[in-house]
Amino acid sequence: MGMKSDIKLIDKKGLRLDGRKPDELRPIKIEAGVLKRADGSAYLEWGKNKVLAAVYGPREAHPRHLQDSSKAIVQCRYNMAPFSVSDRKRPGPDRRSVEISKIISEALENVVMTELFPRSSIDVFIEVLEANAGTRCAGLTAASVALADAGVPMRDLVVACAAGKIEDTVVLDLGKEEDNFGQADVPLAIVPRTGELVLLQMDGDLKQEELFKAMEMAMNASMQIYEIQKDALRRRYAVVAEEEKDEIDSAQEEAKT
Amino acid sequence: MSQETIAQILKEYIYQSLTEKKRTDGRELYEYRQIQIEPGVIEVAEGSARVHLGNTDVLAGIKIATGEPFSDTPDVGVLTTNAELIPMASPYFESGPPNPKSIELSRVVDRGLREGEVIDLKKLCIEPGEKVWIMFLDLHILDYDGNLFDAGALASVAALASTKVPASQYELGDDFQLPIKNWPVMTTFAKIKDVTVLDPSLEEEKVADARLSIYTDQDGHVRAMQKGLNGGFTLDEVKDMVKKSEEKGKELRKILMDAVGGA
Numbered sequence: 001m002g003m004k005s006d007i008k009l010i011d012k013k014g015l016r017l018d019g020r021k022p023d024e025l026r027p028i029k030i031e032a033g034v035l036k037r038a039d040g041s042a043y044l045e046w047g048k049n050k051v052l053a054a055v056y057g058p059r060e061a062h063p064r065h066l067q068d069s070s071k072a073i074v075q076c077r078y079n080m081a082p083f084s085v086s087d088r089k090r091p092g093p094d095r096r097s098v099e100i101s102k103i104i105s106e107a108l109e110n111v112v113m114t115e116l117f118p119r120s121s122i123d124v125f126i127e128v129l130e131a132n133a134g135t136r137c138a139g140l141t142a143a144s145v146a147l148a149d150a151g152v153p154m155r156d157l158v159v160a161c162a163a164g165k166i167e168d169t170v171v172l173d174l175g176k177e178e179d180n181f182g183q184a185d186v187p188l189a190i191v192p193r194t195g196e197l198v199l200l201q202m203d204g205d206l207k208q209e210e211l212f213k214a215m216e217m218a219m220n221a222s223m224q225i226y227e228i229q230k231d232a233l234r235r236r237y238a239v240v241a242e243e244e245k246d247e248i249d250s251a252q253e254e255a256k257t
Numbered sequence: 258m259s260q261e262t263i264a265q266i267l268k269e270y271i272y273q274s275l276t277e278k279k280r281t282d283g284r285e286l287y288e289y290r291q292i293q294i295e296p297g298v299i300e301v302a303e304g305s306a307r308v309h310l311g312n313t314d315v316l317a318g319i320k321i322a323t324g325e326p327f328s329d330t331p332d333v334g335v336l337t338t339n340a341e342l343i344p345m346a347s348p349y350f351e352s353g354p355p356n357p358k359s360i361e362l363s364r365v366v367d368r369g370l371r372e373g374e375v376i377d378l379k380k381l382c383i384e385p386g387e388k389v390w391i392m393f394l395d396l397h398i399l400d401y402d403g404n405l406f407d408a409g410a411l412a413s414v415a416a417l418a419s420t421k422v423p424a425s426q427y428e429l430g431d432d433f434q435l436p437i438k439n440w441p442v443m444t445t446f447a448k449i450k451d452v453t454v455l456d457p458s459l460e461e462e463k464v465a466d467a468r469l470s471i472y473t474d475q476d477g478h479v480r481a482m483q484k485g486l487n488g489g490f491t492l493d494e495v496k497d498m499v500k501k502s503e504e505k506g507k508e509l510r511k512i513l514m515d516a517v518g519g520a
Binding site: 069095096101103107109191195198202203206208211215219 | 261355357360361363364368371372469474477478479480481482483484485486487488489490491492495496499500503
């Protein structure tokens with residue numbers, strides 16, 4: 001936030017650098033079940049962001065002192081690949097990724113039925129392969145699809161989206177330049193079924209009405225993204241159902257002969 | 258009795274009294290504990306402040322050196338914030354490298370100082386691209402009785418306001434007082450089941466479902482926010498807390514400015 005520049009972020013027609021309207025999302029694509037070894041996985045493209053999420057577990061929590069005898073713990077590791085940003089990022093966790101991992105774990109714990117798996121851990125790995133602003137929202141959105149793909153019992157999916165302010169205008173889903181040179185960013189995540197906010201951060205400078213407008217904008221857009229998440233799961237499992245049907249059909253054919 | 262059972266009983270007890278609008282320590286739902294701010298307590302540090310928030314006790318110290326600016330911001334000074342949850346402060350704190358809890362604390366405190374523009378970092382440039390003042394703000398938690406966020410933010414701003422830049426030591430002219438531009442303050446709420454309270458005590462933090470910290474400035478603008486824990490908030494709850502944060506922020510800002518003799 002806050003870096004000054006001469007770049008015009010909104011043109012005379014009210015359009016943004018990439019031609020989007022103020023309340024328009026970047027294109028989002030999600031595919032579920034993209035990795036073989038993980039119990040569940042998802043690949044997500046959000047504008048120029050490319051993110052992979054994988055889930056292992058529920059499995060025994062390690063180290064053991066982390067175990068909770070009444071419920072499972074959700075442990076997320078958000079990590080950026082060294083080549084995901086323009087200047088190489090030093091590998092391994094930095095303070096930013098530790099914080100993001102913490103708040104994503106907390107947001108996911110809200111929907112996972114942790115009470116069903118005492119002493120175990122549900123491990124969520126988020127790898128940012130290419131970053132272009134909004135990676136925590138992209139990562140969390142992908143992670144909840146991966147959890148569903150792993151068959152982890154959940155009350156709902158979590159959907160994340162951000163809104164912010166550029167050139168005194170509240171806009172949805174900041175891109176890279178907008179994030180660098182804009183005035184504020186408000187990433188949030190909701191549980192669509194209850195409408196509750198499970199992740200909420202803000203930095204910059206917003207009047208209260210602007211903040212509330214940004215939150216409403218991001219929450220509305222989250223409902224669109226929720227449909228994309230569900231569609232990804234439907235596509236994945238429709239294929240499985242189709243394959244199983246073929247198998248049954250061919251088995252029946254064999255039985256006849 | 259297991260830890261979980263005790264926690265459940267404690268939660269029921271705290272919640273029961275909250276539904277009668279009473280807190281276990283006798284406070285109102287949106288009332289701060291006693292706040293005490295003492296600037297300039299460490300002589301050898303360039304700036305310092307000790308804050309008592311009820312029984313929570315936080316010491317902030319500032320050390321200053323010269324160094325190279327970041328390449329993407331060649332004409333601004335550098336402020337880095339660090340927090341240490343030392344084992345002396347609580348039986349739950351362990352020594353060792355920073356854990357997620359202390360990293361979140363320092364990053365959230367830092368975000369408000371930065372976005373709230375406590376200091377005009379441009380005034381801390383010595384030679385663009387070559388040399389700037391670098392400030393290390395270290396938060397030392399001495400006694401942990403809940404709400405380290407607000408205590409840490411108060412201590413940080415108070416310490417910055419008491420800071421003298423040691424220019425003569427580096428033969429860069431006379432020492433000068435660090436110029437304070439804005440007075441952002443953080444207010445933290447905790448939600449226990451469906452009730453929210455301001456300035457949660459340790460007991461309340463232990464049973465809280467969700468937490469929201471809001472940094473506001475003297476114009477009532479929001480400069481930083483952070484939600485924590487695995488519970489959720491509705492939009493209306495957030496709106497309500499933001500408004501309360503502005504109100505309470507005014508009280509906090511007055512206490513802060515009175516303590517450090519701010520303009």
